[in-house]
Amino acid sequence: MNTAVNLCGVTLKNPVMTASGTFGSGAEFAEFVDLNKLGAVVTKGVANVPWEGNPTPRVAEVYGGMLNAIGLQNPGVELFAQRDIPFLKQYDTKIIVNVCGHTVEEYAAVAERLSNEPVDLLEINISCPNVKEGGIAFGQSAKTVCEVTEEIKKYAKQPVIMKLSPNVSDIAEMARAAEAGGADAVSLINTLTGMKIDIHRRCFALANRTGGLSGPAVHPVAVRMVYESAQAVKIPVIGMGGIMTAEDAVEMILAGATAVSVGTANFTNMHATEEIIKGIERYMRQYHVADISELIGAVHDR
Numbered sequence: 001m002n003t004a005v006n007l008c009g010v011t012l013k014n015p016v017m018t019a020s021g022t023f024g025s026g027a028e029f030a031e032f033v034d035l036n037k038l039g040a041v042v043t044k045g046v047a048n049v050p051w052e053g054n055p056t057p058r059v060a061e062v063y064g065g066m067l068n069a070i071g072l073q074n075p076g077v078e079l080f081a082q083r084d085i086p087f088l089k090q091y092d093t094k095i096i097v098n099v100c101g102h103t104v105e106e107y108a109a110v111a112e113r114l115s116n117e118p119v120d121l122l123e124i125n126i127s128c129p130n131v132k133e134g135g136i137a138f139g140q141s142a143k144t145v146c147e148v149t150e151e152i153k154k155y156a157k158q159p160v161i162m163k164l165s166p167n168v169s170d171i172a173e174m175a176r177a178a179e180a181g182g183a184d185a186v187s188l189i190n191t192l193t194g195m196k197i198d199i200h201r202r203c204f205a206l207a208n209r210t211g212g213l214s215g216p217a218v219h220p221v222a223v224r225m226v227y228e229s230a231q232a233v234k235i236p237v238i239g240m241g242g243i244m245t246a247e248d249a250v251e252m253i254l255a256g257a258t259a260v261s262v263g264t265a266n267f268t269n270m271h272a273t274e275e276i277i278k279g280i281e282r283y284m285r286q287y288h289v290a291d292i293s294e295l296i297g298a299v300h301d302r
Helices: 077-088 104-113 140-153 169-180 216-232 244-255 271-287
Strands: 004-008 010-012 016-018 040-042 059-062 065-068 092-099 123-125 160-163 184-190 192-196 210-212 237-240 259-262
Touching: 016 271, 059 210, 065 216, 077 092, 092 104, 104 140, 123 140, 140 169, 160 216, 169 184, 169 216, 169 244, 184 216, 192 244, 210 216, 216 237, 216 244, 244 259, 244 271, 259 271
Parallel strands: 016 040, 016 259, 040 092, 092 123, 123 160, 160 184, 184 237, 237 259
Antiparallel strands: 004 010, 059 065, 065 210, 192 210
């Protein structure tokens, strides 16, 4: 039984990865999770300089998930390269660095800084606000998605994954734009924009007013968008959004995902990733699947 997948020329021992922002850069979970068992660790967002993030409160629980407005707080690429990469290199897993920025130049600077570091892939978070375009997210304009991808590809030596925003009218158009810009893969979905109001205090639950909705509530939306993107492009698709169980992960793979990222589940169950890996293996044995590649995009009409 073969669970290995090929992601942009990089072999992952299994398709299960962590989702950026939910696993730190591995050290926070290493005491509880055997990182050697993971297909890849996707780090928290890394910018060219340290970011403080948004004011508190920054997290709120909601039906079927949570809202977060952390604001991509991070120590910057220099400290990340000195501290976090050496830590992750101790483990037999692939390293995917999530990159964030406010301008195309900031993204490019991080890609260039990491070009000679021992990391396997870069995941570009284009849900960041584009400060030169009035704060609209990079990922909400197909033209911008293509342009950002093209620019990052000039500097990156590792394969580039563009992480797509679901807050658009046509996700397939965004996937095609990333592919046209030279992306090696796309990942989706990032969080959906949501809001929670404290009715007793009559105030916003988050200091930022809005936040990113994640968790099981978004899973059906994510499956639909993964399917639509996989149908639209020839490059690999990484599926994420409300994956809590092995069944959720298999659903994403059947929709067309080559690999999957587990996020919010890590907050409620530190062992979620390991349990999902074991569950995928059980599914493969149950249905006599010799190679996981047989499952990728294998959904069909009744």
